[in-house]
Amino acid sequence: MTLRTESSTSTGRIGDSPQRPDATLKVTGQFAYSSDLWMEGMLWGSTLRSPHPYARIRSIDIAPALAMAGVQAVLTADDVPGINAYGLDHPDQPVLAEDVVRYQGEPVALVAADHPEVARLAAERIVVDYEQLTPITDAMTAVGHVDWNTPGRTGVPSLHPDGNLVRHVKIRTGDPDPKADVVIIGEYDVGMQDQAFLGPESGLAVPAEDGGIDLYVATQWLHVDQKQICAALGLGPDKVRLTLAGVGGAFGGREDLSMHVHACLLAIHTGKPVKIVYNRAESFLGHVHRHPARMRYEHGVRRDGTIVYVHATIYLDGGAYASSTPAVVANAATMGIGPYDVPNVRMDCYGAYTNNPPCGAMRGFGTVQAAYAYEAQLDRIAAELGLDPVGVRCRNALHEGSRVPTGQLVDSAAPVVELLHRVEALPLPPPVDPSRLDLREQPGGVSNTTHGEGVRRGVGYAVAFKNVGFSEGFDDYSTARVRLEIVGGEPVVTVYTAAAEVGQGLVTVEQQIVRTELGVEKVVLAPADTRVGNGGSTSASRQTYVTGGALKAACEAVRAEVFDVAQRCYGRMVRGLRLVDGKVVSDTEGGIGSLADLLADTVVERTVEWRHRPTYPLDPETGQADAHVQYAFAAHRAVVDVDTELGLVKVVALDCVQDVGRAINPQAVRGQIYGGSVQGLGLAVMEEIVVTDGLVRNASFTDYLIPTILDVPPMRVELLEYADPHAPYGLRGVGEPPTISSGPAILSALRQATRQPLTHIPVHPDHLIGGPVALTNPE
């Protein structure tokens, strides 16, 4: 942390909270999102989607669509010039369906027309003759299991050539047949959460004179998109160029392709720019969701609350295509015991193909579901043994130096106990004052359902445990190019990276890192595009770590070159050189000269590809490996008021303490914690895509509810900064942990208030009042 000791008059360095470069545009409504893209003479694309979750396509008649005035192209699978398959893990998903559709909403045909309404109407006129098939809608059934972890079901049709099992991760450690004083068994299921980003899938594909294509699109990872688009179009990477368009939120839902290839196909076919924008209903069908999970956990404990063993089985419903299911399965398995030190573990986690909507990445990535189970189990252990819930967690907590069930050593801070103690020590909200009724403080809010009748308060705790960065030996790197030059007598740094700003504030952090490393105030961020090398994914809480690491390294390379230039000018070696406020300064000899004078016309540019330390694949039988880069922890305490007669909830407080290693931008870090906590709250009490027989029943913000300001309490947030020696600046990824623990803490509080088991997430009013009727039941 020597950087903090440098004296500088500049602000906006690391540890500061400078304003975002896009702040004014965003708050004044002038920021251009991908849905705002426009080009003279452009066409509008529309997508015809399957109405059925599983059907054979007998025939497609595009003639009625082609006959419409204004229609420029109608394309089907036959028009895909390259490989008609894509996917993040392996290419199993067709760009356009060929002979079969495997989920409701699967793209079947495309239309380009000179007006969006014409394109939509034309798509409706395409006649598809479907032979409907019986959908498989349950993950356990899909993989042929008759009971938890028990094969034996035969005759289940295979949705893909290699069967319906996408991945099975096994973790085996310790005694396979351990003995415990008390055994606690719980079954839990988590519904399908949507990322609910506000900016719908959209982009503009522009055909180029060289036969290539320029695609402007909102995404989380330009280069992985580019690779998949190239394969589908049969073009090389030099012909498929991507530029990041304004991203209106992502949360994992933009890791997979959506309209990317479709717009390119239409643009190449028509020779004109083509824009596609999904509406809200289409967006719900047009991106992957969080995997629904069914989980069975068995905890064996000693009477003092020490966990002896955990046996766990998890089924994740991956839906129709693999997407990132294999990695989500590994995450759920390896993180699925939680931040607890358990000597004997048997974990089986399955990812299945079904005919439900495809599921893939979403903030928390497999750990969110497991956290609901392991934290509920911890509360049950405490209740069964008459122990304090925080005490039981502390007794079993991971520490630095512990080994997780994969055998990996926790080799940096793991302050689980301190997080819990700190969040427990935060002041509790006062009880509602019955003499001063404010409906906004009551469950049900201004809907005026209670004036205090039936309301009971509960308090609950939970801890998040998340891996940061890509795991299991993935070559996870970022590229950054830094260019320093003198413009108008002033030093200016331009940063080139393909890393996607999706709203989280990477652009701010990039400027802070450059200002810190190079002492230059003016930092220009070039548009993120594929002309610079791979920036890796904006996911897994990794961009500040990995792109930040690349940028830091590139700055260091530039700085070394500048010092060379300075010493050449000075005529000899100088010790203790630093860059401060646009000047080269020596600790021993004072000012050497301004960058403007030293560099003059010299441009210093360096490009660095930067990797975090390597990770390794899981042993297929035991799951043993140093599979992860870094672990992150957060603890939440939730206070809820529940109307126990109506089953309505008011979350009164949702406080969080998180170890962030180093807060590069404290305001942005807190923003991540607030937002992540609310996204977790949403899953706990309201957010669920309801799917019945493979059909989505609430593809709108009318019926897919996300929290409003009246559902969100004021939050106390405390940051711990225990530097990780392996990470740039000691930082720890921050984006995901709060999403993991906030919901389980709320569930814990709700159970305390209602005395109901609440094994389905999100809770429904029926469950909270102890009613027998659940909206969705597993088959």
Next chain:
Amino acid sequence: MEFLTPMGWDEALAMKADRPDALPLAGGTDVMVELNLTAHRPAALLDLTRIPELRTWSTTANEHIRLGAGVTYRQVIDELADQLPGLAMAARTVGSPQIRNRGTVGGNLGAASPAGDSHPPLLAVGAQIEVSSKTRGSRLIPIDEFFTGVKRNALAPDELIAAAVIPTARGPQQFSKIGTRNAMVIAVCSFALALDAHTEVVGTGIGSAAPTPIRADEAERYLTEVLQGLRLWRRRSPLPESVVRRFAELVAEAAAPIDDVRGTAVYRRHALSVLARRTLTWAWDEYWATGQSAA
């Protein structure tokens, strides 16, 4: 799609007579969502926002409020909370501030959704809906006869809603709505209650628990009879618990709910009984307390 922009009420009626397939548009908070989300495309939109008289309300000779069809929820909340407390409470539960600034009671009636928040309080006070056509002039439709099916109302194709004619409150009113979040939510079910201390009659309205908004007739009759029979209006004493419970049961029995994505029939019935019990308790406590302080 044609966009018709009448500048006055007569012109609007003429256009509607000429184009009965034109969909009236006021705040657009329902119509525009439908247009954006579904493939439904009306042949024409009839924009009623340029007709100033629709946006006003007035008090009639017999103590009714004539609420122009273009009066927004915001206006109801700000200007009519004393005269129409039940409707104002319902208006507070509609959408977000932006929606309340644009959305209108007339639009709610036009859409005639079983979940419309205005409907239960209008049912509870026995409002009448004033509708007009170019050729036949105006008529008043009792609110009980206004809702004819799921998202259907009693308007003839050439008619427009001019106003709602609503008795001003002569006793406590309440409105409660169940939603699975604490704001901006469509009713899972809702309940309105109006106590008329002059006529000693009880009115109710139920939302989102039948194909149309409905009254709980039996519950109204029961409570009206009990309150009169036991002379409770004059005695201003607390309600016997058994009366509150029976009233709540009858409200729940009046509903004909279904299971849908927003909730189950079982839950809706249960919740209505709780809302009926609580709203009656609040309303009667208010009546009783006002009497205490007046006495």
